[in-house]
Amino acid sequence: SAVISQKPSRDICQRGTSLTIQCQVDSQVTMMFWYRQQPGQSLTLIATANQGSEATYESGFVIDKFPISRPNLTFSTLTVSNMSPEDSSIYLCSVEGETQYFGPGTRLLVL
Amino acid sequence: GESVGLHLPTLSVQEGDNSIINCAYSNSASDYFIWYKQESGKGPQFIIDIRSNMDKRQGQRVTVLLNKTVKHLSLQIAATQPGDSAVYFCAESPSARQLTFGSGTQLTVLP
Numbered sequence: 001s002a003v004i005s006q007k008p009s010r011d012i013c014q015r016g017t018s019l020t021i022q023c024q025v026d027s028q029v030t031m032m033f034w035y036r037q038q039p040g041q042s043l044t045l046i047a048t049a050n051q052g053s054e055a056t057y058e059s060g061f062v063i064d065k066f067p068i069s070r071p072n073l074t075f076s077t078l079t080v081s082n083m084s085p086e087d088s089s090i091y092l093c094s095v096e097g098e099t100q101y102f103g104p105g106t107r108l109l110v111l
Numbered sequence: 112g113e114s115v116g117l118h119l120p121t122l123s124v125q126e127g128d129n130s131i132i133n134c135a136y137s138n139s140a141s142d143y144f145i146w147y148k149q150e151s152g153k154g155p156q157f158i159i160d161i162r163s164n165m166d167k168r169q170g171q172r173v174t175v176l177l178n179k180t181v182k183h184l185s186l187q188i189a190a191t192q193p194g195d196s197a198v199y200f201c202a203e204s205p206s207a208r209q210l211t212f213g214s215g216t217q218l219t220v221l222p
Contacts, residue, residue, distance in 0.1 A: 001157070031208060042200060042212040043155070058209075092154050099145060100202075100210060102154040 002027055002095050004103035012109045013083055020079045021106045023093035028073035030096065034066070037090040037105070046091075049076045083110045123219045130188040132216045134201035137182060141203040145210070146175060146186045150197045158186070158199075188218075196220045 003026040013019050023032065034046040046066055047055040055068040069077045080087050090105040124130045136144070142163045147155035161168045161175045161184075168175050174187040184201050198217050202210040 004154075033209070042214050043202075043210075044212070045209055048209065096208060099157055099160050100208075101157060102147075104154045107152075 002097050002101045006103040006106050010107035015084050018081045020077050023076045025074050025095050032076045033094045034078045035092045085110045121217045124191050125221050130191045132186045132199050134184040134213050136203045140205050143204050144184050145202045147200045148197045191220050193220050
């Protein structure tokens with residue numbers, strides 16, 4: 001299975017600011033995914049990030065709010081822009097391998 | 112839209128007993144199903160998966176059953192241990208890519 005790390009592991013941010021979350025995987029993968037897990041809830045897919053192309057966003061998520069970079073086959077970033085308290089969630093990246101593996105998540109609290 | 116749901120939001124079992132966690136799905140095009148375990152403060156951990164051409168698959172102490180007729184998925188954990196206490200999510204997909212997650216079941220193992 002892939003080993004996935006995320007930075008930061010947690011953060012507390014002020015409303016109106018932006019936070020960039022990094023996801024690093026220990027092997028080259030074609031597809032990386034970003035999910036949001038709101039407090040006490042399940043996971044919702046934000047977007048799919050392929051290296052060398054624009055990310056594909058799910059309904060309800062837009063690039064201006066959640067810009068994504070995928071500069072190479074082992075790394076991706078998700079930015080949460082112009083944050084509000086409603087953005088307080090766990091943000092998780094995952095990669096496609098034999099199945100889909102998840103990173104440890106970034107716990108974001110927006111005040 | 113399509114959704115995946117769980118029958119029981121919470122489940123308490125005695126240590127040593129067997130646990131059964133159920134999941135209903137509605138997307139008849141789903142071909143791939145996964146069970147994840149999420150412990151507090153961690154990302155989802157892969158437990159077991161099954162494809163639609165199978166009815167049953169066994170792992171170490173876990174068994175997944177798939178009933179395509181009624182669109183039902185279950186996870187059986189044998190001889191439940193305290194370390195099994197976590198939230199369990201089912202997820203489904205037409206592939207191993209964009210996953211749709213169920214709402215989660217909190218499993219508590221009682222001493």
